[in-house]
Structures are given as C-alpha cells and as structure tokens.
Amino acid sequence: MQELEPSWPGDPRRELAAGLAQPAAQIAPKFFYDRLGSALFAAICQLEEYYPTRTERAVLADCRDELATLAGTRRTLIDLGAGDCVKAERLFALLQPRRYVALDISADFLAASLARLRREHPGLLVNGYGCDFTSSWELPDEVPRAERMFLYPGSSIGNFAPDEARRFLEGLRANGEDDGQLLIGVDLVKDPATLVAAYDDELGVTAAFNRNLLLHVNRLLGCDFALGDWRHVALFDPVQSRIEMHLEALRPVTVSWNGGERQFRAGERIHTENSYKYREDDFVQLLALAGWRSVRCWTDPRRWFAVMFARAA
Ligand SMILES: C[S@@+](CC[C@H](N)C(=O)[O-])C[C@H]1O[C@@H](n2cnc3c(N)ncnc32)[C@H](O)[C@@H]1O
Structure with missing residues (x-):
C-alpha cells in the first residue's frame, strides 16, 4: 500500500466491464467516490432526511x-x-x-x-x-x-x-x-419510509451522488453514459433487510467502451448500492x-x- 497518490487504486476496467455485462447490470458502490462524489456524500450528511x-x-x-x-x-x-x-x-x-x-x-x-x-x-x-x-x-x-x-x-x-x-x-x-x-x-x-427518504432526499443530492457515478465510470472505463438517460431509484427490500440504489434507463440506451458495449431497455436498471440494515x-x-x-x-x-x-x- 502506497502513501497517498492522486489516483484510483488499481485498474478497475475489467471489474466495471464485467459488472456491466451481467444480465442484471451492477456497478459497486466504491465507484461513487471520485472527488465530486466524496463532496456530494459530505453534503448528504447535512440533509434533514439523512x-x-x-x-x-x-x-x-x-x-x-x-x-x-x-x-x-x-x-x-x-x-x-x-x-x-x-x-x-x-x-x-x-x-x-x-x-x-x-x-x-x-x-x-x-x-x-x-x-x-x-x-x-x-x-x-x-x-x-x-x-x-x-x-x-x-x-x-x-x-x-x-x-x-x-x-x-x-x-x-x-x-x-x-x-x-x-x-x-x-x-x-x-x-x-x-x-x-x-x-x-x-x-x-x-420503518421503510424513513429509510427510503434517507436515500432519496427531496433536494436530489443523493440522486446527484448516484448519477455522478456514471461520470466517474465514463472516465475510468472510457465509456459514454449520458446523464440525461438515467434516473435515480432507491427502495427498501424487507426480505434482505437492505436499501438498494439503482440507476434506471429512461429510454433505450447503448453504452460503449473500448472492447465492449451494453444495450439497456427503457426501465432496465443498474444496481449501484446495497446498504444492509441490522x-x-x-x-x-x-x-x-x-x-x-x-x-x-x-x-x-x-x-x-x-x-x-x-x-x-
Ligand atoms: C459512506 S462514506 C463514509 C465517510 C465517513 N467515514 C463518514 O462516516 O461520514 C464511505 C467512505 O468510504 C470510502 N470507500 C467506499 N468504498 C471503499 C472501498 N472499497 N475501499 C476503501 N474506501 C472506500 C469512500 O470513499 C467514503 O469516503
């Protein structure tokens, strides 16, 4: 492990491409955190709902x-x-x-x-x-x-x-x-309403935090997600006892990167976070x-x- 270097550790391209290729596409929550994502998380911490x-x-x-x-x-x-x-x-x-x-x-x-x-x-x-x-x-x-x-x-x-x-x-x-x-x-x-509100605030900061992940992934993988194609979704799954965050395609979308491509139907989702409640x-x-x-x-x-x-x- 190196003292701080101004970069993302390792090469995440393989992991990102594999996640996007899954039948139910997923991107791990660690990809929220570029510089802007970290600043958005600090803003989330100040929200009434959070x-x-x-x-x-x-x-x-x-x-x-x-x-x-x-x-x-x-x-x-x-x-x-x-x-x-x-x-x-x-x-x-x-x-x-x-x-x-x-x-x-x-x-x-x-x-x-x-x-x-x-x-x-x-x-x-x-x-x-x-x-x-x-x-x-x-x-x-x-x-x-x-x-x-x-x-x-x-x-x-x-x-x-x-x-x-x-x-x-x-x-x-x-x-x-x-x-x-x-x-x-x-x-x-x-109660689920309190949980969901914490991950879907009225101001839309958590939505921005979730959607900013696409900009981060564009830079890391060299792909072409367009923010306007995606909306933020947060829900509580009582069986798994977890909040889930997703990005949902608003229309049919094709995303490409060097060596790969993924087509999404309108309404199809990318799973971006689980937050288990104990x-x-x-x-x-x-x-x-x-x-x-x-x-x-x-x-x-x-x-x-x-x-x-x-x-x-
Ligand atoms: C939910 S925030 C918590 C920040 C702060 N500790 C707090 O409690 O307010 C998660 C923090 O963990 C970092 N993080 C997320 N996934 C990580 C991973 N896989 N490895 C190392 N750090 C990670 C993020 O960059 C972020 O700063």
Whole structure:
C-alpha cells in the first residue's frame, strides 16, 4: 500500500466491464467516490432526511465517558473510509490518538482532507493511504501493530452483504494484535419510509451522488453514459433487510467502451448500492462470529443507529 497518490487504486476496467455485462447490470458502490462524489456524500450528511450522521454523532456524544474508560488513550486510530476525516477528528480530544491513519479509495479527496487536518492538528502524526477494502489489503509496516483502534463509522459496513461483512471484520481482527479495538457505526432496521427518504432526499443530492457515478465510470472505463438517460431509484427490500440504489434507463440506451458495449431497455436498471440494515443483536452476533469480544453497544432513544465497541481479545 502506497502513501497517498492522486489516483484510483488499481485498474478497475475489467471489474466495471464485467459488472456491466451481467444480465442484471451492477456497478459497486466504491465507484461513487471520485472527488465530486466524496463532496456530494459530505453534503448528504447535512440533509434533514439523512439521519445516520447526526444520530451517530448524538450516540457518540452520549457515550463519550464510558467510551473513554473502555478505550483509553494514545492508540493508533485507523479510520476506514475516512472521507472528510471529520468524524475521527471529533474523537481526537477524547481518545488523544498517538497516530492517525486514514484509509480511503477516494485518494484525491482524502489528500485534501489530510492537508486540512495537518494544519489544524500540527502535533499529530498523520498517515493516509489509498486502498480498496474489497480487494486484499494490509496496513504497511510503518503503522505499529500494537494498540490499534479501527474506526468504521457511518454504517459503511452495510455496503457489504452480511457474510462479506463477517469476512471484512475477521480481516480487521487479524490486522492487529490481541490489544486491538474496534469502534463501528451500524444502521438499524426501522420503518421503510424513513429509510427510503434517507436515500432519496427531496433536494436530489443523493440522486446527484448516484448519477455522478456514471461520470466517474465514463472516465475510468472510457465509456459514454449520458446523464440525461438515467434516473435515480432507491427502495427498501424487507426480505434482505437492505436499501438498494439503482440507476434506471429512461429510454433505450447503448453504452460503449473500448472492447465492449451494453444495450439497456427503457426501465432496465443498474444496481449501484446495497446498504444492509441490522438488528442490534444480529450485529453483535456478527462481531462475535468475526472474533471480536466484549462488545458494548450504545444506541439513540429511537434505536435508529448503534455504535459498538469491541476488543480483539
Ligand atoms: C459512506 S462514506 C463514509 C465517510 C465517513 N467515514 C463518514 O462516516 O461520514 C464511505 C467512505 O468510504 C470510502 N470507500 C467506499 N468504498 C471503499 C472501498 N472499497 N475501499 C476503501 N474506501 C472506500 C469512500 O470513499 C467514503 O469516503
């Protein structure tokens, strides 16, 4: 893994072409995050309908004393999918990290976030790395293995299907010594109208975030999606307990790239995101299956969002 380089890690063309060739076309949610996509996500976090960010913040504010006692201070704080780094930054006063390590696939955006952070916290050791959690990754040797705390806020874990989430959490467990810790945000099952509104806001910011993926894919794959051909769709699947986001063709569309082409019928969709919603007990069990111990769970009064702390041993 390299310190931040202003590029997308690896060569995603094969993965993108394979996803578009599927009978039910799909593009992984990691492709939302070019520089503009990351900025749009930061805007989503400010929307009235997008309850996860402010609810997670409120839960963390309420549990801060207990968290401080459980977690201690002076750890290496490893922020998974750091984005604008604001969530980790809010924990600096409480956790007083020895070192802050930010990981994100959106390397350009992370570089800008870290430049700000370094200015505002000149005494803190800061490292940033561009990486893709959906391929194999390991922290470089310069990041001490002892006393790691992994921070995975925002319910990003929901982008993985539950069995993938378990494997990801097992991988984190293996990425530290027995003194490793995890602090993770988990979005909980609630009424479908609230869930869908959070992914289909009135202002259309989430629609822009979803459709911007096509511009990013045009650049990565060299293809020719036209924004006007596609509309944003968000729905809740109660059987799978997940929000799904799709892009739906408004008319017959042919998309071409070097070495391939895909035809879409009007109404045909590209699946761009799953966001699994958990019951508290189910996620506690998932953590246990992944090898995490001593799980402590805090939620808000409506039980909309959970923050969980766990130990590697
Ligand atoms: C939902 S946002 C959360 C951002 C921030 N942590 C928060 O909670 O507000 C997901 C973040 O993870 C990053 N990300 C998404 N998929 C990734 C992947 N496969 N590997 C590494 N980072 C990824 C995105 O660039 C984005 O910054």
